[in-house]
Amino acid sequence: MNSSAHDLPPAAAATADAAVVREATDRLLAATEALEPDAVTEPSQLPGWTRGHVLAHLARNADALINVLSGRPMYAGAEIRDADIERDAHRPLAEQLADVRTASDQLDALFAAQDDEGWQRTVELRNGVKDLASGIPFRRLIEVELHHVDLGIGYTIEDLSAEFTDRETANMAKRFTGHPDVREAIELRAEDGRSWRTGAATGDPLVIVGTPAALTGWLTGRTTGSGLSAAAPLPVLPVL
Structure with missing residues (x-):
């Protein structure tokens, strides 16, 4: 990924991100195709989900983002979303991969x-959240990259690109800014001195230092904070 892709005009940035989504999806599919067929039934790194659940979610998320870009509700409802994942989670690996590939290709088109x-129009996601259409490719990239990690097949937080972890750290800092369940003021600080403020707007922040990869792992709930240092215990963050 070009290190300045997110500094481009919205349409150009979205086009660049879409290309990276294709690369990340191909990488995930190639790695998953190498698994033994019964590996799809084994636990993923997400509590209560098998690898089949993760793959089903990736396919249905592509469908949902197609809905968003087409002006339809992202999901018909939370219960239907969950039921669709559960319905599709128990299929054979080859069927799972074909579904992810087809849905991803349709989103790419x-x-x-x-x-x-x-790209510059406003679209609506879940729970009334709104964004520019140009933000959708990066949202899909987050899904593909983090769920590749969640599959537990050798791809880790440390394998994520520096460009991705920089952007995802900034994204999660924005997400938790003013969040009612994050009562502490927090300063996320990369080892090169860059910083992101999040959590409560007032008070002396707890400074948490580490690489963007380590910060991303903790902020997204993929790690317990390994690789990070702070003067006090790390706050408990809301479950995504």
């Missing part, structure tokens, strides 16, 4: 069909 005006 929709990305390719966007013009400048299309």
Whole structure:
């Protein structure tokens, strides 16, 4: 990923991100195709989910983002979303991979069909959250990269690109800023001196230092904070 991709105009940044989504999806599919067929039934690194649940979620998330870009509700409802994942989680590995590939290809085609005006329109996601359409490729990249880690097949937080972890650290800092369940003021500080403020708006922040990869792992609930240092115990963050 170009290190300045997120500094480009929205349409150009979205197009660049869409290309990285394709690369990340191909990487995930290639790694998963190498598994033994029964590996899909084994536990993932997400509590209560098998690898089949993770793959089913990735396919249905692609469908959901197609809905978003097409002006439809992202999901028909939370219960339906969960039921669709549970329904699809128990299929054979080959069927799972074909579904992820087909849904991802359809989303990729929709990305390719966007013009400048299309990328700059406002779209609505779950729970009334709104974003520019140009933000959707990075949202999909987050899903693909973090769930590749969640599959527990050798791809770890440390394998994520520096560009991705920089952006995801900033993204999660924004997400937790003012969050009612994060009562502490927090300063996330990379080892090169860059910093992101999050949590409560007032008070002396707890400074948490580490690489963006370590910060991303903790902020997204993929690690307990390994590789990070702070003067006090790390706060308990909300479950995503």
